[in-house]
Amino acid sequence: METNEIIATIMAEFPYALYGSILVGALCAFLGVYIVAKRVVFLGAVLTQVSVLGLAMTFLPFMLVSHTAGSLIVTIIAVMILSRLLTGKKIPREALLGFIFVFSIAARILIMQKTPKVEVSEIENLLRGDILFVTPELFYMMLGVFIAAMTLHGLLFKEFSYISFDAETARTQGFNTGRWETLFYVIAAVVISVATHMVGDIFVFGFLVIPPIAAMLLVKQVKAIFLVAFLIGTLAPMVGLFFAFKFDFPASPAIIAVASIVFILAGVLNTLRRK
Amino acid sequence: MLPLIEFQHATLGYGRKIVLQDVNFAINSGDYFGMVGPNGAGKTTLLRAILGTLKPLSGKVVVQAAATTTLRFGYVPQRDTIDDILPYTVQEVVMMGRYRQIGIFRRPQKSDRDFVLESLQHVDIADLRHRVFKDLSGGQKQRVLIARALAAKPAALILDEPTNGMDFSSKISILDLIHQLHEEDRLTVIMVSHFLDDVANYVKRLAVVERNFFQVGEVDEVLNEKNLSSLYQMPILVTQVNGSKVILAGEHRGN
Numbered sequence: 001m002e003t004n005e006i007i008a009t010i011m012a013e014f015p016y017a018l019y020g021s022i023l024v025g026a027l028c029a030f031l032g033v034y035i036v037a038k039r040v041v042f043l044g045a046v047l048t049q050v051s052v053l054g055l056a057m058t059f060l061p062f063m064l065v066s067h068t069a070g071s072l073i074v075t076i077i078a079v080m081i082l083s084r085l086l087t088g089k090k091i092p093r094e095a096l097l098g099f100i101f102v103f104s105i106a107a108r109i110l111i112m113q114k115t116p117k118v119e120v121s122e123i124e125n126l127l128r129g130d131i132l133f134v135t136p137e138l139f140y141m142m143l144g145v146f147i148a149a150m151t152l153h154g155l156l157f158k159e160f161s162y163i164s165f166d167a168e169t170a171r172t173q174g175f176n177t178g179r180w181e182t183l184f185y186v187i188a189a190v191v192i193s194v195a196t197h198m199v200g201d202i203f204v205f206g207f208l209v210i211p212p213i214a215a216m217l218l219v220k221q222v223k224a225i226f227l228v229a230f231l232i233g234t235l236a237p238m239v240g241l242f243f244a245f246k247f248d249f250p251a252s253p254a255i256i257a258v259a260s261i262v263f264i265l266a267g268v269l270n271t272l273r274r275k
Numbered sequence: 276m277l278p279l280i281e282f283q284h285a286t287l288g289y290g291r292k293i294v295l296q297d298v299n300f301a302i303n304s305g306d307y308f309g310m311v312g313p314n315g316a317g318k319t320t321l322l323r324a325i326l327g328t329l330k331p332l333s334g335k336v337v338v339q340a341a342a343t344t345t346l347r348f349g350y351v352p353q354r355d356t357i358d359d360i361l362p363y364t365v366q367e368v369v370m371m372g373r374y375r376q377i378g379i380f381r382r383p384q385k386s387d388r389d390f391v392l393e394s395l396q397h398v399d400i401a402d403l404r405h406r407v408f409k410d411l412s413g414g415q416k417q418r419v420l421i422a423r424a425l426a427a428k429p430a431a432l433i434l435d436e437p438t439n440g441m442d443f444s445s446k447i448s449i450l451d452l453i454h455q456l457h458e459e460d461r462l463t464v465i466m467v468s469h470f471l472d473d474v475a476n477y478v479k480r481l482a483v484v485e486r487n488f489f490q491v492g493e494v495d496e497v498l499n500e501k502n503l504s505s506l507y508q509m510p511i512l513v514t515q516v517n518g519s520k521v522i523l524a525g526e527h528r529g530n
Contacts, residue, residue: 037360159374
């Protein structure tokens with residue numbers, strides 16, 4: 001297919017896939033800067049798996065909630081529990097996250113085994129990240145989450161940055177750091193669960209990590225890092241979707257590949273700049 | 276004069292674990308107060324109780340409110356507790372000290388920026404304001420953290436191991452700066468250190484902290500050979516060289 005033809009096909013046939021992946025890419029990249037700065041990248045991976053577990057649970061016969069609601073409820077509960085457990089010292093944080101990670105995957109597999117075949121394939125589609133079938137309802141829900149999350153982060157930027165930089169001193173100034181941390185993770189949980197339902201776990205986790213680290217290599221100012229990560233999160237899905245159509249690749253891996261190439265180029269540029 | 280901070284039969288600890296029992300002492304306005312003791316003795320526990328981030332298990336820690344506003348502490352944490360992955364500039368770090376006053380949902384105003392600049396000038400690093408915090412030397416970082424504490428316009432400056440991991444000249448320069456803030460601005464200073472020499476030659480009053488030993492008094496009264504030898508379980512010599520106290524550990528023979 002020619003370039004113009006590919007663009008026209010995407011715009012005409014898969015507009016929600018394009019706009020939806022841009023929303024998720026940009027938002028996850030923005031949140032990812034904090035996730036990387038707080039050194040809780042593994043938490044991002046854990047929450048995507050918890051979210052998929054929540055989604056898989058809605059396929060059980062007795063569950064009467066929608067896929068998105070199920071994913072949202074389970075992820076928020078997990079975050080509320082984690083925000084308390086992660087501060088404890090008896091079990092190392094990584095070990096606890098590792099437990100939840102494997103538990104979520106194992107539980108999901110068990111649920112899938114006891115689910116009618118047709119629905120198993122439906123779950124697998126979700127896990128693989130078939131973003132081409134984003135529904136208008138899901139897209140508008142993601143748009144709502146995007147606006148709410150970006151507004152909250154815009155209004156509370158200084159509080160979130162202070163607490164991720166130096167929580168101990170913030171606490172001495174009267175900031176209830178526990179509540180701020182919980183608020184941050186609840187926002188992240190909502191974003192991750194809706195986004196995972198929409199574009200799949202690989203896409204979401206990839207964009208929580210790759211654009212932020214590429215931005216950290218490219219620019220040396222905090223606000224510029226957020227901006228560049230946001231831009232990579234916006235542009236990589238467009239380019240990735242184009243290549244997916246051009247070379248008949250699956251969409252999510254193609255988008256992640258584009259973001260990864262940006263990261264590698266940023267690394268090379270950073271190395272050359274230092275020489 | 277009312278004490279600024281008063282421990283009244285305070286027992287401090289975490290859950291069922293008691294770290295310090297029946298602590299009684301006061302820190303007055305204008306004090307230059309030091310806390311020394313071996314690692315794990317309870318210095319940080321005491322500091323957290325002063326800062327209000329640890330409630331006593333029993334007894335009271337009374338922090339005196341000023342006439343117009345509640346007492347604000349300017350806290351300078353240990354540098355290694357700060358996670359500086361993101362490249363915040365010196366100016367941005369010092370502005371964090373104003374965040375409580377600025378309030379939620381509000382952006383820093385010109386008056387806040389002026390205050391930040393004034394705090395940076397006060398510690399002689401105004402020229403570093405556009406530099407990235409994580410790229411600075413240990414001494415420079417410590418000055419930035421002191422400037423951030425000053426930006427909160429505190430009633431007392433509280434420093435946790437301010438000279439930890441510093442070379443000799445940076446260490447002296449930071450201790451001189453703290454001394455100057457106390458002398459010229461009449462700022463109450465509370466400093467925790469495990470370097471006895473630092474504390475001995477700068478602070479006026481001192482708490483020696485150990486699990487079964489807690490003593491508060493003037494430096495000369497508390498920092499004597501008997502106390503220190505018992506505290507560190509080894510012979511310790513306290514002597515004077517050119518008017519400065521020198522503390523030597525171990526057996527010493529000759530001059």
